[in-house]
Amino acid sequence: MSSVSRLRSAAVILLLSALPAFPVDQPKIKWVLASASHFAVLTDASREKGSEVAVRLEQMRSVCGQLLLRNKLSMPEPMDVIAFKDYAEYAQIAPQRDGKPTSTQGFFLPGQDRNYVVLNLSDEESWLSVSHQFAHTYLNYNYPPTQPWFDEGFAEYFSSLHMDDRQAQIGADPESFTEILNTQKWMPLPELFATAPEAVSESSHHTLFFAESWIVMHYLLTQEKLQQTGTYFGLALNEKVPPQQAIQQAFDVSPAQMEQAVKDYFKSLAVATKPASPKEKPLPPGAHQFTPIGLNEVGVSIQDVLPTEAQAVVAEVMVRLPEHRDEALKQLNALVDDPKAESTTAHRAIAWGHLQKNEFEDAGDELQQALRFQPQDPWTHFYSAWMKYYEAQANGTLFPGLANMMIDLRIVLDWNDQMAEAYHMLAMARVEGGGVQSAVQSIQKAVQLNPRSEKYLLDMARVYMAAKKWDDATTLLQRLKGSKNAEIASAANQNLNDLPTLRKYGLLPQRTQEAPKAATKGKPTAKPTTADEEPLAERPAAPVVDRRKTEFLKGRLVTVDCIHPQIAVLTISTGSKRIRLRTEDYKTLLLVGADEFSCDWSDRPISANYKPGGKSDGDLVSLEVH
Numbered sequence: 001m002s003s004v005s006r007l008r009s010a011a012v013i014l015l016l017s018a019l020p021a022f023p024v025d026q027p028k029i030k031w032v033l034a035s036a037s038h039f040a041v042l043t044d045a046s047r048e049k050g051s052e053v054a055v056r057l058e059q060m061r062s063v064c065g066q067l068l069l070r071n072k073l074s075m076p077e078p079m080d081v082i083a084f085k086d087y088a089e090y091a092q093i094a095p096q097r098d099g100k101p102t103s104t105q106g107f108f109l110p111g112q113d114r115n116y117v118v119l120n121l122s123d124e125e126s127w128l129s130v131s132h133q134f135a136h137t138y139l140n141y142n143y144p145p146t147q148p149w150f151d152e153g154f155a156e157y158f159s160s161l162h163m164d165d166r167q168a169q170i171g172a173d174p175e176s177f178t179e180i181l182n183t184q185k186w187m188p189l190p191e192l193f194a195t196a197p198e199a200v201s202e203s204s205h206h207t208l209f210f211a212e213s214w215i216v217m218h219y220l221l222t223q224e225k226l227q228q229t230g231t232y233f234g235l236a237l238n239e240k241v242p243p244q245q246a247i248q249q250a251f252d253v254s255p256a257q258m259e260q261a262v263k264d265y266f267k268s269l270a271v272a273t274k275p276a277s278p279k280e281k282p283l284p285p286g287a288h289q290f291t292p293i294g295l296n297e298v299g300v301s302i303q304d305v306l307p308t309e310a311q312a313v314v315a316e317v318m319v320r321l322p323e324h325r326d327e328a329l330k331q332l333n334a335l336v337d338d339p340k341a342e343s344t345t346a347h348r349a350i351a352w353g354h355l356q357k358n359e360f361e362d363a364g365d366e367l368q369q370a371l372r373f374q375p376q377d378p379w380t381h382f383y384s385a386w387m388k389y390y391e392a393q394a395n396g397t398l399f400p401g402l403a404n405m406m407i408d409l410r411i412v413l414d415w416n417d418q419m420a421e422a423y424h425m426l427a428m429a430r431v432e433g434g435g436v437q438s439a440v441q442s443i444q445k446a447v448q449l450n451p452r453s454e455k456y457l458l459d460m461a462r463v464y465m466a467a468k469k470w471d472d473a474t475t476l477l478q479r480l481k482g483s484k485n486a487e488i489a490s491a492a493n494q495n496l497n498d499l500p501t502l503r504k505y506g507l508l509p510q511r512t513q514e515a516p517k518a519a520t521k522g523k524p525t526a527k528p529t530t531a532d533e534e535p536l537a538e539r540p541a542a543p544v545v546d547r548r549k550t551e552f553l554k555g556r557l558v559t560v561d562c563i564h565p566q567i568a569v570l571t572i573s574t575g576s577k578r579i580r581l582r583t584e585d586y587k588t589l590l591l592v593g594a595d596e597f598s599c600d601w602s603d604r605p606i607s608a609n610y611k612p613g614g615k616s617d618g619d620l621v622s623l624e625v626h
Helices: 003-015 047-067 087-091 126-142 148-158 177-183 189-193 208-222 226-238 243-251 255-268 307-318 325-336 344-356 360-373 378-395 402-415 420-433 436-449 454-466 470-480 486-505
Strands: 031-035 040-043 079-084 106-109 115-120 168-170 288-290 301-305 551-562 568-574 577-583 590-592 604-612 617-625
Touching (some): 031 307, 047 126, 047 148, 047 168, 079 307, 087 115, 106 126, 126 148, 148 208, 177 208, 189 255, 226 243, 243 255, 301 307, 307 325, 307 344, 344 378, 360 378, 378 402, 378 420, 402 420, 402 577, 420 436, 420 454, 470 486, 551 577
Parallel strands (some): 040 079, 079 115, 577 617, 590 617
Antiparallel strands (some): 031 040, 031 301, 168 288, 551 568, 568 577, 604 617
């Protein structure tokens, strides 16, 4: 399969992990899924409208890559799109303030697991409503850490993008910035560049900071000075050179000279640009016209979607918005109570709601129900691992069901090898399991995909400590102790203080241990194997021992799902209960009553020894087939 085909297949699964087959007498379908190479758009509008949205998003992505000088863009948190045909339906899901939608065109909903774009297609250019956040998202994942003026200036420049079926233009004033720059005294360039993140408010962009950031980025992009800008950030952020000196060294002009060059450039934009053809209207000041990727370069496939499945997907978004959560859970519970409407998506969305309140047992039950419908659903496996990660964080314990967690994450990465959070969780699970060398590989991949995540960088330092990469760990921790995030800075400083003791004695300093935290309600927040791997005793903390009691059960083997060359999941019925037991390598599993393991076993009595994970899953120790 080609890389484009693989991306397109992944994009389809990103939004709808399970599309039921349609019976012959199925009535006309209201919902469709329009899938392009990098986006899948679920819509209740026409097929043509769905296709148009997918094409526009692909065009926006292409422009973003061109501006950032990137041939390939990363998206380590999938972006799913829902487009409603009219305002009435859109308003039912949109974020609200004082009982009214905060935007009538569309909104962007970020998340720790994935991002959502929701649009109102009764507005002809609804996709413009998310262009600012769209630019920030791609910038975060595809450009090293910068300063606020660069990020906001780039997002404002990008948000001026307009496209039709033939042409596109970018660069016009998106926020009446010209008025501000003509009437207010400009900040000196070093002062603009030194503006701290906490001093920037997103509540209103109609300020001098945003206006000046926009025109500086306009100048840098059109004058092809991104390379010098990268040099500036290397000096300012990595070597801690003051802005005045960094500007001089990077751009080979004084700050005053560069500021004057930007002002002169701004004055040159006062005249409307002449169009390419006499028949076309003059372009707005500052704008230039170009031809985006064409419709024939963006392949879009259309797939019908059952209304109940679409309803579950919409509710999966609504449950993430506090003002809509109760209604969403009501709809989801109605779906799972109806045998004809029950689905993986509905159970998965309910589980997400439980995870936000640290209700791990209830979340686990819902995820088990989700897997009953589709054992291979990658999102369910992702949330199963996520649940174990945050349960350990909330309770101050080791990861429950460590082997199962790593299996879940391998399934996710087999499906989408761009999931940064999956690599991050896998790295931390491998450290706990003693696989420090493979943990290094996993955390490096997570940071490569999401280079601005300080949580990932802090955990990378901890992985380096476990792997005895002392110099690498020290370099990272020295950088992070100056973080604007007080929690990150404090943790980095503590790790730096611990490092000499760990390096000398192989153990961390002993501190007064707090009792494990009880699961608290609220959003779950984390403070956040190869042959050459080091033994458990060489890890920074005490060796991890699986102290779970081995339990025994007798029942009937219902199915065997072999989901990897070595991985298998057995569904076993015992009384009125079903339990799922996993083995990470069925070829070496201890068997009684059979010469070798078979993925075709079903409906036969068995006995098993296992270590429990949750109340309905566990890790298989041995299996007796009767």
